Amino acid sequence: MNERPDAPDRARRLVLKGAVAGGLAGLALGSFPFPAFADADAKDWPADAFKQKTEADALKALYGKSAEASDKVSLDAPEIAENGAVVPISVTSTLPGVTGIAVLVLENPNTLAAAYKIPAGSNAMVASRLKMAKTSKVVAVVESGGKLFSATKEVKVTVGGCGG
Amino acid sequence: MLRKVVLALALLGVTVQPLLAANDIDPQADFKAFRKYFTERFPKVPLKDFVNGPYSMDEGLRKQWQAKEEFPPYDFALDKGKEMFGKPFKNGKTYADCFPNKGVGVRQMYPMFDTKTGEVITLDVAINQCRQQNGEAPLDYLKDDMASLTAYMAFTSRGKPMDIKIPNDPRALAAYKKGEQFFYTRRGQFGMSCASCHVQNPGNHIRTEVLAPALGIMNALPIYRSEWGGMGSTSRRLTTCNAQIRGVPLAPEAEEYRDVEYFLSYMANGLPISGPGARP
Amino acid sequence: MASTIRIRAVASGDTTEVQSLIQHPMDSGFVKDSKGQIIPPHHIEVVQFEHGGKVVFTALWGPAISKDPYLKFSFKGGKKGDDIKVSWVDNKGASDSFVGKIQ
Numbered sequence: 001m002n003e004r005p006d007a008p009d010r011a012r013r014l015v016l017k018g019a020v021a022g023g024l025a026g027l028a029l030g031s032f033p034f035p036a037f038a039d040a041d042a043k044d045w046p047a048d049a050f051k052q053k054t055e056a057d058a059l060k061a062l063y064g065k066s067a068e069a070s071d072k073v074s075l076d077a078p079e080i081a082e083n084g085a086v087v088p089i090s091v092t093s094t095l096p097g098v099t100g101i102a103v104l105v106l107e108n109p110n111t112l113a114a115a116y117k118i119p120a121g122s123n124a125m126v127a128s129r130l131k132m133a134k135t136s137k138v139v140a141v142v143e144s145g146g147k148l149f150s151a152t153k154e155v156k157v158t159v160g161g162c163g164g
Numbered sequence: 165m166l167r168k169v170v171l172a173l174a175l176l177g178v179t180v181q182p183l184l185a186a187n188d189i190d191p192q193a194d195f196k197a198f199r200k201y202f203t204e205r206f207p208k209v210p211l212k213d214f215v216n217g218p219y220s221m222d223e224g225l226r227k228q229w230q231a232k233e234e235f236p237p238y239d240f241a242l243d244k245g246k247e248m249f250g251k252p253f254k255n256g257k258t259y260a261d262c263f264p265n266k267g268v269g270v271r272q273m274y275p276m277f278d279t280k281t282g283e284v285i286t287l288d289v290a291i292n293q294c295r296q297q298n299g300e301a302p303l304d305y306l307k308d309d310m311a312s313l314t315a316y317m318a319f320t321s322r323g324k325p326m327d328i329k330i331p332n333d334p335r336a337l338a339a340y341k342k343g344e345q346f347f348y349t350r351r352g353q354f355g356m357s358c359a360s361c362h363v364q365n366p367g368n369h370i371r372t373e374v375l376a377p378a379l380g381i382m383n384a385l386p387i388y389r390s391e392w393g394g395m396g397s398t399s400r401r402l403t404t405c406n407a408q409i410r411g412v413p414l415a416p417e418a419e420e421y422r423d424v425e426y427f428l429s430y431m432a433n434g435l436p437i438s439g440p441g442a443r444p
Numbered sequence: 445m446a447s448t449i450r451i452r453a454v455a456s457g458d459t460t461e462v463q464s465l466i467q468h469p470m471d472s473g474f475v476k477d478s479k480g481q482i483i484p485p486h487h488i489e490v491v492q493f494e495h496g497g498k499v500v501f502t503a504l505w506g507p508a509i510s511k512d513p514y515l516k517f518s519f520k521g522g523k524k525g526d527d528i529k530v531s532w533v534d535n536k537g538a539s540d541s542f543v544g545k546i547q
Binding site: 039040041042044045046050085086087088090105108109110112113114115116117118119121122123125126127128129130131132133161162 | 459470472474475489490491492498499500501502503504505506507508509510511513514515516517518519520521531532533535537539541
Binding site: 079083088 | 224225227228229231232237372390391393444
């Protein structure tokens with residue numbers, strides 16, 4: 001069983017691996033080289049971004065920038081969730097050169113729900129199922145050409161997805 | 165005429181006393197009246213769609229359900245059920261030895277009336293009878309194992325029309341009638357009957373849930389509920405509902421529950437099995 | 445022991461659409477058990493998909509992804525019969541992987 005280094009060690013190791021300047025060292029998505037043949041690696045997980053409580057802080061931690069609204073990002077989410085524990089959503093975009101998609105639930109205890117890395121050759125589309133604690137705006141963010149674009153939708157939740 | 169009056173009163177939620185003699189029990193007439201009520205109240209719902217419960221009543225919920233059905237969350241329970249179904253008992257026999265057609269594609273025949281014992285046998289009870297006949301301990305009616313196994317058996321019957329028989333036997337007719345009476349009888353602190361929600365208010369909200377129509381309500385069982393984060397058996401749903409109306413839930417597979425399942429399943433004859441179902 | 449990973453990959457024209465379902469509790473760390481104790485967070489952190497020797501998609505998940513998580517994405521390329529590999533690792537260091545075939 002691999003020992004997981006604790007956060008400060010991990011950050012230092014990422015810096016030492018020569019991560020590109022211009023984003024938080026090692027945590028800037030899309031610019032960190034890692035071998036393609038290895039299995040899913042916990043070192044890729046942006047722990048700091050997943051702790052943030054606002055859209056701005058989560059995006060800053062993840063991408064080092066902020067997003068502007070764009071109608072070229074489509075977020076499909078229900079108006080009223082049948083149950084906050086399993087809310088199906090999907091994100092698509094017609095923007096060129098999409099390298100990443102992030103999904104945020106603004107009223108959740110931590111804002112960032114998921115972030116996706118999209119290599120060249122993969123499409124700007126992702127669908128998944130979220131937990132929502134209560135009625136909240138859901139924000140889909142797309143990274144294209146080094147900039148961030150977003151679409152927002154409010155989803156009403158009557159039965160919260162975080163228990164209680 | 166008397167029967168129609170009784171049925172009309174029952175549909176209005178009035179407690180039905182046993183006003184009819186045994187030879188007045190006419191399931192076929194009840195069937196026609198029951199079906200007519202739902203198809204007239206919901207003319208836009210295709211008949212087969214009633215088995216989808218709240219999703220036949222609400223478009224927004226339906227879309228979410230369809231998205232999840234693409235790769236349903238109960239996939240793992242189904243696999244577990246299949247594995248359980250195929251695993252031999254200690255004596256080398258399997259469920260296939262107990263059921264017609266080796267237990268595949270037979271769910272729609274349950275509940276059945278057992279003329280030997282004079283009792284209504286549900287699928288879950290038949291499973292435990294099979295186990296006991298083969299020296300195995302019964303499964304707990306409320307727990308995951310029973311839910312997974314019945315989910316698999318329901319899945320092998322998906323799409324098949326419900327096919328419940330009431331033999332011309334006064335005990336079978338009496339069981340059917342008792343089931344009907346249970347369905348329309350008010351109970352619990354809230355003084356609600358099954359009919360209060362599922363006949364008078366399908367499509368409406370009770371707190372945050374959209375109510376399913378009684379027509380076809382058994383066809384989707386067992387169900388995976390997002391609320392439970394897992395698959396739950398028929399007994400789990402019935403006992404939980406009784407607790408929710410602040411009644412005292414009966415023992416799982418108590419005679420009354422089996423009788424009401426018999427009654428409701430008969431009312432759904434011809435409608436497709438949609439189980440295992442996913443619900444909020 | 446059966447894999448925790450289910451995958452359905454279908455090639456159509458020049459695109460392969462991938463759906464996956466992974467068996468995992470995805471405990472958020474905000475829910476209490478029947479005794480009133482918090483169930484600690486236990487969730488997948490990274491899911492990676494590989495085809496033809498390269499990574500075609502990576503998911504970075506927090507506890508706000510639903511139990512038994514689902515994912516759908518698509519990529520250009522891939523043909524029927526190709527291998528597609530999925531691997532995941534969670535916050536407790538557990539992992540699993542599975543190789544499926546594109547239909």
